[in-house]
Amino acid sequence: MHRRHLVIHFLSMETRRADQIAVQLEELIFDGTFVDGQRLDEVRLAEHFGVSRTPLREALQRLALSGMVEMIPRRGAFVQQPGPVQLMEMFEVMAELEAACGRLAAMRITDSALGDLRAANAKCLAAVEARDSDSYYAENERFHRIIYQQSGNGFLEQETSKLHKRLKPFRRKQLRFRGRMAQSMAEHEAIVAALEDGDAARAEDTLRKHVAVQGEKFHILMASLKRAAE
C-alpha cells in the first residue's frame, strides 16, 4: 500500500495537471504571495497557469480539504492562514503526535535506526557550530522523520508528517531565538537516550516537551510582534 501510494504520487506529478497546480498553489500560499483572506480568482489563476477552470477548481478543492483554503459556496475560495489560536492548537497536537511516535518507537525502534538518529544528530550539531541554520533545519527534520517512521505505525507516520509539513513555515520563524538551537540539541540527546533505553514514558515526555516548547516560543514571538505593532 505504501509503495502504491508512492506510485500514485509519482504518476500524478507527471500526468495530472490539477495535482501540479495544487502543489504550486500550496507554495504560493506558503511563501506569502497570497495573503490571508485573499480571494483566489478562478479565471485569473486559470489563465496564469495556462489551464481551464476545471483542473484549477480541483486543485482549490484539494487545498480546501487540507485546510489552507476556505471555499464558501457561491462566493469563492479564500486563503485561510491559521490564526494565533489555531496555530497554538496545532502545535499542541503536533507535540502529542510526536510524543505518541516516541512512545511507540521506544518499543519498536531498530538498532540501525538508532544509528541513523545519532548520525542525524551529529550533523545537526555540526550545523549548529557552523551557524548553518539551513543545514540544521534539514537534519532536524530528518531526525524527527526517523522517529515518525520508527513508530512502526504507517498511519501515524502519515498523519504526523502531514501536520509537520503544514507547520513548517511557522516552525522556521522560532528557530532564531537565541540559544534555541543549542537547547534543542540537548533535547535531541535526551530523546535518543530514552529511545535507546526503550523507556517509552521518558521518550514520550521528552518529545512532547521538545515540540511543545516550539509552540511556546512561537507564542512569545507572536506576542512580541503584536506588542511592537501597537
Add this chain to the structure above:
Amino acid sequence: MHRRHLVIHFLSMETRRADQIAVQLEELIFDGTFVDGQRLDEVRLAEHFGVSRTPLREALQRLALSGMVEMIPRRGAFVQQPGPVQLMEMFEVMAELEAACGRLAAMRITDSALGDLRAANAKCLAAVEARDSDSYYAENERFHRIIYQQSGNGFLEQETSKLHKRLKPFRRKQLRFRGRMAQSMAEHEAIVAALEDGDAARAEDTLRKHVAVQGEKFHILMASLKRAAE
C-alpha cells in the same frame, strides 16, 4: 471560526450538489454497497445521481482525500477499505489521540462537562442493563465526544472526531464480545474519576487502554474470522 464552518457546511448541504453526493457516496461505501477494490464508474454514478460527471468527480476527489477512495491517474477511482494492518494502525492512533484528549481534558475540563459525562455514563449503564446496544452505542459516542471537546483544543477535537467517524463501522463489530459492554462501563468510570481528580497521567492511561482494547478485540475477531474461513 467554528460558527463559520457550520454555516459553510449548512449552505453546502443546500447549494452544492457535489457535497451531497460526497456524503451519499460515503454512506454507500460505509454500508458495504460498494465492496473493497471496486471501481467507481463515473458515468454510471453520474447518471445514478442524475448529475454530470463534473460534480461527481469533485465528490470522488473529496473521498479520495479522506482515504476512502483511491484515485489512480488515468485509471479510475477504487473503493479502498482499510485492511487488517491499516485498521490496527488506525485503532492505535485513535488510542493515542483519545489519550491526548484525556490528558488535556484532565487539566481543562469544566464542572458542568463532568456532570455531562456522568449523565452520559448513567444512560450508558441503563442501556447495558436494558440490553439496548443501539442506545449504548449512541451514549458511548456522546461520552467520548465530550472528552474530545473538553480537551480545549478545537483542532485536536476535529482530528479526533474525523478518525472516530472513519472507524465507526469497524468499532461496532467488536461490541458484541461477551462482557465487553460491562467492562467498558467500568473503564468509563475510571476515566471519569481520573478526570475529576485532574490526574492527567491517569486520564491519559485509562483512555489509551480503553480504546486500545477495542483494537485488540477487533484483532481477535479478525483472526477468528480468518481461521473460520480456512
Add this chain to the structure above:
DNA sequence: GTCAACAATTTTGTATACAAGCCGGATCAT
C-alpha cells in the same frame, strides 16, 4: 495453440458553454 501487435472502444482528463446566484450601482420613494 499461443503470443504479440494493432485497432476499436471505453474511460479519464481538460476545455468550453450554459445556468444560476451574488455584488454593486442606479433609480425611486419617503
Add this chain to the structure above:
DNA sequence: ATGATCCGGCTTGTATACAAAATTGTTGAC
C-alpha cells in the same frame, strides 16, 4: 438626503464537448 429595491455584470456551479490514454478484443504470425 437617505434608504430600499431592482437591474446588470460578474463569478461560481454544472453540463456538455473534445482530446488523450488505457483497456480490450481481434487478427496475424510463429
